[in-house]
Structure formats: C-alpha cells, structure tokens
Amino acid sequence: MKKTLLRLKTALVIDLNNKGYTIKLGNDDVLIELNQFVGDRYADNNVFILCDSNTTEHCLPKIDWLDLEHLKDAEVLEVEPGEGSKSIEIYYQLIESLLELGANRKSVLINLGGGIVSDLGGFVASTFKRGIDFINVPTTLLAMVDASIGGKNGVNAGGVKNQIGTFSEPVGVFISYVFLETLPKKEINSGFGEMIKHLLISDKQALSKLDQLHSIVKIDDIAKSVAIKLRITQEDFTESGARKALNYGHTFGHAVESYLLSKGVSITHGEAVLMGMLMENQLSVELGRMSQSEKQSTENWVYAKFDLKSYFKQLEVAEVIRLLQFDKKNEGDLVSFSLVGPIGNCAIDVRPEKTIVESVLSMFCN
Ligand SMILES: NC(=O)c1ccc[n+]([C@@H]2O[C@H](COP(=O)([O-])OP(=O)(O)OC[C@H]3O[C@@H](n4cnc5c(N)ncnc54)[C@H](O)[C@@H]3O)[C@@H](O)[C@H]2O)c1
Structure with a gap:
C-alpha cells in the first residue's frame, strides 16, 4: 500500500545557540529531521533506541511507518515501564547489552519515551565508556516540557528518587507532538x-x-514551557x-x-x-x-x-x-x-x- 504523508509546516525550531544543541518541536516532520540528524552525524556508527514496552508498542511504529533510512536498522533496547526501571540494576543490564551489541564511543543512544526512559538512557549514555552521544525523543507531555530538557539524568536508589546521576546534555531533543495521540x-x-x-x-x-x-x-504552550525550562537551566546548568x-x-x-x-x-x-x-x-x-x-x-x-x-x-x-x-x-x-x-x-x-x-x-x- 502506498503511504501518503500529510505534513503541516509548523515545525518550530528553538536553538540553544551557545550550548550547541538543537531542540525541534512540531509534528512528524520532526522525526524526519531526526532521521537527517542521525544520518549526518552517525551514518557509519551503531544507533540504539531505548524504549519502554509502551513506547515500543505505541511510538516506535510511528517511526517505522515513516520508513526512515537512518533509523530503521537501529537496535532497540526495551525496559519495563515505571519507576522500577530507573534503577542501578536496569542501568547495569543496559550497559551489558550495549557491550554485547558492540556499542563504541561513537555510537548514539536515542531515548524514545517519557522521563523514565530519558533519565535512565541519559545516565547510561553519559557514563558508558565515559560518555557517548544521546538524543531525547520525548513521548509524554511531561518529558516534552521538562524531563528531556536540561541535562539531568539518573536513577533512584534506596527507595529514594534520583540519588545517582549526572548532569549531561543530549546532542539533540526532537519533540513530536504526534506521540501524544496515544498518551493516556x-x-x-x-x-x-x-x-x-x-x-x-x-x-x-x-x-x-x-x-x-x-x-x-x-x-x-509546549513551546512556552520548554522556553522557561531552557532559560532557567541555561542560566544555571x-x-x-x-x-x-x-x-x-x-x-x-x-x-x-x-x-x-x-x-x-x-x-x-x-x-x-x-x-x-x-x-x-x-x-x-x-x-x-x-x-x-x-x-x-x-x-x-x-x-x-x-x-x-x-x-x-x-x-x-x-x-x-x-x-x-x-x-x-x-x-x-x-x-x-x-x-x-x-x-x-x-x-x-x-x-x-x-x-x-x-x-x-x-x-x-x-
Ligand atoms: N530529568 C529531569 O529534568 C526530569 C524532570 C521531570 C521529571 N523527571 C522524571 O521523569 C519521570 C516521569 O516521567 P513521565 O511522567 O514521562 O513518566 P514515564 O516515563 O513513566 O511515562 C508515563 C507512562 O506513559 C507511557 N508512555 C510514554 N509515552 C507514551 C505514548 N506516547 N503513548 C502511550 N504511552 C506512553 C510510559 O510507558 C509510562 O507507562 C520521573 O522519574 C521523574 O523523576 C525528570
């Protein structure tokens, strides 16, 4: 069946000038830009996508459907949804998986999910082999306006939130509001x-x-909220x-x-x-x-x-x-x-x- 992609030209680009990473916000055009971004920077390297089982079910197909050249062969890593995955045990399993799958310092990790996935994936990426590039593709409203921006990554410990973590920024944040269609x-x-x-x-x-x-x-409103978070985190990283x-x-x-x-x-x-x-x-x-x-x-x-x-x-x-x-x-x-x-x-x-x-x-x- 032939696919027809209808695109609104509404993509809004907010640039983080001096910090050197781009934030793109819009419809599924943003995913096409993500593909281009990955192709430009990581064409010869392995690309990993971290999901939880809900984003594998609801969000990954939106990327698959677009048949994007630089993303379709990416290796998908999946965790269970929920705070339980923001743990040092799951972190370690992900590190082991990356090693087994041959990730190296030039690999890139794309965090496709809510704040759990971006907090966890950002921590994995910022510590694996002393840090590899990562990209946040937030799929919840909370992650779009907050968790995907600002460079705080980490996991919980001892029943307390965010006790282990890093300050490390993604190389890009691609916010496509099409993901909100399936969000409860x-x-x-x-x-x-x-x-x-x-x-x-x-x-x-x-x-x-x-x-x-x-x-x-x-x-x-998403753009305004992102702008507030950006302004504050740029002022005091x-x-x-x-x-x-x-x-x-x-x-x-x-x-x-x-x-x-x-x-x-x-x-x-x-x-x-x-x-x-x-x-x-x-x-x-x-x-x-x-x-x-x-x-x-x-x-x-x-x-x-x-x-x-x-x-x-x-x-x-x-x-x-x-x-x-x-x-x-x-x-x-x-x-x-x-x-x-x-x-x-x-x-x-x-x-x-x-x-x-x-x-x-x-x-x-x-
Ligand atoms: N790093 C930061 O600056 C920062 C800021 C705010 C919050 N956080 C952290 O973010 C976490 C919360 O993030 P969250 O609210 O995004 O929760 P979440 O990641 O748990 O996602 C919420 C639920 O929605 C599901 N889901 C995600 N996208 C979906 C989609 N498009 N369609 C259907 N289901 C979908 C997930 O599987 C999950 O079950 C907390 O751990 C919090 O501490 C971090």
Whole structure:
C-alpha cells in the first residue's frame, strides 16, 4: 500500500545557540529531521533506541511507518515501564547489552519515551565508556516540557528518587507532538503538573492563565514551557542558584511520590508535584511569602481539576518526614525548599524550622 504523508509546516525550531544543541518541536516532520540528524552525524556508527514496552508498542511504529533510512536498522533496547526501571540494576543490564551489541564511543543512544526512559538512557549514555552521544525523543507531555530538557539524568536508589546521576546534555531533543495521540489522559495531566509549575514560578499572571493552559494541549504552550525550562537551566546548568526554582513542588513532591510508590499506589510524577506545590504553598503562607488568597485560589483550581485528595489521605506524616531527609538539596539538619510567593516569584534555599514543616504536612494528611 502506498503511504501518503500529510505534513503541516509548523515545525518550530528553538536553538540553544551557545550550548550547541538543537531542540525541534512540531509534528512528524520532526522525526524526519531526526532521521537527517542521525544520518549526518552517525551514518557509519551503531544507533540504539531505548524504549519502554509502551513506547515500543505505541511510538516506535510511528517511526517505522515513516520508513526512515537512518533509523530503521537501529537496535532497540526495551525496559519495563515505571519507576522500577530507573534503577542501578536496569542501568547495569543496559550497559551489558550495549557491550554485547558492540556499542563504541561513537555510537548514539536515542531515548524514545517519557522521563523514565530519558533519565535512565541519559545516565547510561553519559557514563558508558565515559560518555557517548544521546538524543531525547520525548513521548509524554511531561518529558516534552521538562524531563528531556536540561541535562539531568539518573536513577533512584534506596527507595529514594534520583540519588545517582549526572548532569549531561543530549546532542539533540526532537519533540513530536504526534506521540501524544496515544498518551493516556492521566499522563497528559501529569505533564500539566510541570507546565503549571513553570507558570507559577515565572509568571505573575499565572492564575489567570491556568484554565486556558489546562483546556487542551497546545503546541504554543509546549513551546512556552520548554522556553522557561531552557532559560532557567541555561542560566544555571549545575543548579547552584536559579535552577533551584524548578524544584518548587518537588521537595514534598518527591517524598510523597517515593512513599506512595513504595506502597504500590500508582501516582504520576506530575500529580506528586502538584501535591508538593499545594503543600509548599501552605508553607509559603506560614512564612509570610504567599498571600492566603493566592494560595486558596491555586488550591481551589487544582482540586477542581485533579483528583489528589485520595492520595493525601494515604500519606503517613512520619514516613514522609523521613523521606524528606534524603532530599539532595538539604544542608545540615534542615530541609531546603524552593517556595513560590508571590506568584511569579520563587525563593530558593528556604529552610523552615522542622516544626513548621511537620505542621504543614499534618494539615494535608488529615
Ligand atoms: N530529568 C529531569 O529534568 C526530569 C524532570 C521531570 C521529571 N523527571 C522524571 O521523569 C519521570 C516521569 O516521567 P513521565 O511522567 O514521562 O513518566 P514515564 O516515563 O513513566 O511515562 C508515563 C507512562 O506513559 C507511557 N508512555 C510514554 N509515552 C507514551 C505514548 N506516547 N503513548 C502511550 N504511552 C506512553 C510510559 O510507558 C509510562 O507507562 C520521573 O522519574 C521523574 O523523576 C525528570
């Protein structure tokens, strides 16, 4: 059967000038550009594609269907979906597979998947033979606007998120929104979690923009969210200052996510971040940074759109407190937060007294 490819000429290219890698965002034209990119740079080298079983099923066929010359013979490596794959054991298995398949320092690894695949694949690539090139092709909304950008890679350890990892940038990020066609609604909502975070830390008018943002995924909104993440990570690549703003919602969020996942509750990263943002907003109110009305409006909006209350009910204060101690941002005994307040501004390195942190947590867990 003859294939007819209908293309909209909407591809938008954002260049990272001084950092030297390109980000392309658009429809399936982006995949054709990916093919060209691989052909230009890796024509004589082995190309590997890392997927999880869902992206093998739903995303790889979109690439196969285009019959792309430089990608069709790529070796596909597949992991199970979920945080369980962001582990040192799976990392090591992937390293062994690369060795068995003859990967060398000129090979390239294409991470085709959500944040799990790009965090894991980026860590594999940035450490295999002291670092090989990797390309991120994000397939979830969350990975498109956040995880695929900024060069943080890693795996979890000891039941705590992202304890082992690297700062290493991909050579390219190719964002094709065609992958969103098969993404479950819960995962779309998860992506909105990080998009909302980007708005709240950077835009004083964020509250008036939330409804519009959440109505439907728009390419402009993806581009704006990518631009916010890029601007911040370019300013402070290794997170010594400004980049910490991106951790808003993540101090409580990571602890909550680790706890609920350990109990077998299937919560998405974006949902955990939304929970974290609500708790951190309360903290911000207690510390006189955010007004009660800003906090309440954000909270009302989030509760109306996302079903988070059932997760809050399952939290155990003592366990979440224990997990907070492992947060990478901590210095000394106190837990370090990035807190929004007023909306559009984010204060970093805020270290409230333990009693305040515990009392905020208790408010949400009852
Ligand atoms: N490195 C960073 O800067 C950064 C930033 C934010 C989040 N993260 C990390 O990202 C991870 C979460 O990423 P995520 O939310 O993308 O989750 P994910 O990678 O687990 O993907 C979510 C689910 O959707 C499936 N899937 C992916 N693409 C699909 C598609 N197009 N169609 C159908 N199913 C599809 C996956 O198999 C998985 O089951 C967390 O581990 C988080 O810590 C990293």
